[in-house]
Amino acid sequence: MLSLKFADGLIPVIVQDAQSRDVLMMAYANNEAVRLTQETGFAHYYSRSRKKLWKKGEESGHFQKVLRILADCDEDCLIYEVEQTGAACHTGYRTCFYRTLDGDVVGTKVFDPEKVYKKPGH
């Protein structure tokens, strides 16, 4: 087990689809979120805006089964390799990275967020 370095209690997590290898999202985890991810096999994060631990999919049903966790050379960044149910992005796109920097949409929309989330923007 590596000694992870947390900055202000958090470590950035890159989430990659194990099958398509698309990068799905980037989020942050605290020590507890990493521990719960390892113990349960499902992705947990820490929300900086809501200031609380969250399990991906707890509202949408779009869980992430974590097949492997990788750490970088500096031990200050992680990759969760996942099997994504539904979509990673709250906008309905499969990945949060569905646009180029110029604003061109290159991703695929797979669900209607108004039907999945009770409150928009979550």
Place this chain on the structure above:
Amino acid sequence: MLSLKFADGLIPVIVQDAQSRDVLMMAYANNEAVRLTQETGFAHYYSRSRKKLWKKGEESGHFQKVLRILADCDEDCLIYEVEQTGAACHTGYRTCFYRTLDGDVVGTKVFDPEKVYKKPGH
């Protein structure tokens, strides 16, 4: 062009090999680094420890040709899709994510850092 959100002047950048689709590294860019990356087609970052702009490969020769830049839904994280010369990691591994969280080495070493860098640890 999207309106990127920088936190303390920086935005996290996930670097993905366009061919193998491996995630190679994570680094930070400021506005100037993103602009230079777009203008030159080669990856630029901002080093938080050295407090300066850097072009990947300026010391090692391991440049990253940037084929596409993607932004996430919140416009606060980027992906550089790159053609990596040599290796991304200063340790000599192709990717910085060469270990599992348990410490098992799963990556491939492609160069000897002592031969590539004048000073170790850069």
